[in-house]
Amino acid sequence: MSPIPSLPSREDVLRMARSTTDITGQLLDTAGNITRIAVNTLDPRDGSGAEALRVLRETTAELAEASASPQAQEAFYRIVDTLTRLGTSGAPLAVHPVSEPAQALLAALGDSLLPVLDAVEPAVQEAVAALGELVDASSPLLPAAAGIAAGALLALTPVLRAAADVLRGSSPELRRIADALTAALAPLLPLQVALAERAAAAGAGVVRATLPPLADLTEAAAAVMQTARPVLVAGEEMLVAGLEQLQPLLLATASRAGQVARAGAVRVSAAVSPAADRTVVVAVTPA
Template identity: 85%
Template sequence: MATIPTFPSRDDVLRMARSTTDITGQLLDTAGNITRIAINTLDPRDGSGAEVLRVLRRTTAELAEASASPQAQEAFYRMVDTLTRLGTSGAPLAVHPVSEPAQALLTALGDSLLPVLDAVEPAVEECAAALGELVEAMSPLLPATAGAAAGALLALTPLLQAATEVLRDSAPELRRIADALTAALAPLMPLQVTLAERAAAAGAGVARASLPPLADLTEAAAATAKAARPLLVAGEEILVSGLEQLQPVALAAASRAGRVARAAAVRVSAAVSPAAEPGVVVAVTPG
């Protein structure tokens, strides 16, 4: 015989009523916030709501018109066809036997390059920092360089347009050239492969025979350089000392050349300037 469920107590009823009231209040607050956002967005007094609706209508209409054109439909069909072909032809590559040696090669390259990258990391960081400082120091030249590049591009634009027109008009001749080259080179490919295999075998033999003498020569050169290191250091010190002695002379010569150039520029400007006052002679004597 089924038992009769007990009635909830007064505290349980109050707790359920309070929980229901809280949940209802939260729902009403959320609905009020959503309504307030919608009113603020679409408020016709502000003008933003009407502008948003107008932009949405115009964008939707333009997208619909553009997507309904025959050119867009053809482009969509071509994109789908291309993606289908890529998926059909590229999917077998993942399970092809050739992919296994390629993956092994990539793994070996990664394992071999990681120690090298760890070793050269400090040098690369210093070089990058020096390069950043160099670029920052050359920043005044960047506008002039950009202007020169823009001028060069503008000068090349007519040439590129003329070349494009010539190539477009000569499409049949280009196809004939391509067909002729293909017909001439296709029979030579097997011969080239055979010659490449023979050359690879001969090169491998030469490399095996020349590596031991090259190692001996390298060791001898290293020993010679180690023995001649004091002479090299002394020669570098002499060269640096000579440059330090020539620096004041070069600075003085450059300064004098600058003064002479400024004086000549002033005299030329005074001679050719139509706005110069009569009876006034400008003369600068280089000091």
């Protein structure tokens, strides 16, 4: 007889109600925005409605013409065939007995991770905002990084194709290797399972014996850190003050290095590609 599931608590019900209300409000806001955009776009009073309908008709006609081509039809057939094969091969996995413990594990992880996610949500939001600012600030470097990545992929493409050809041509040898490894490792699996059980039992005993001293050590370290907090703050202030004093020297050094680098670049470029018309510079000195 299966046990009767426990009823959700009041906090769970309130949280689900708040989530449902927030999602409903967001959906209503989105629907209102879409309706407002559609009304503003198709409003005949400002003359944009007829233009929008004309563009929509032209776009629909072009899409219909493009989708009627043999290449598009073949692509559609290939996509449908791929999705059908994925569904056929993936459907048995959902009803396989192995999927039940996996589903139970995912449910347990989800229930245990909800408080953690609620606790780290503000920090994650701050980190995401800072990451967005970093990406915006480094946007001039993104084209160069994309070019380098594209060049690396183009350089790796022949290597990958050659490796694929080698593996495709060596499928009998790979099958022999897989069979040999399976025959060699299959007798060892029961022994490995027994050793893993013994190691798990020993590790659990070690953890149980280690946790109390570790808790005492952590409490002592926390007390020491609380006592030494003024010293740490003073050291941080001294470090920041030292950096502030070194800032003008670092800026001057960087500026001087930049000037030397620019002068060297100008001389190298002049030596590599001299100008076609050589000019004569006359220096006039006072008598």
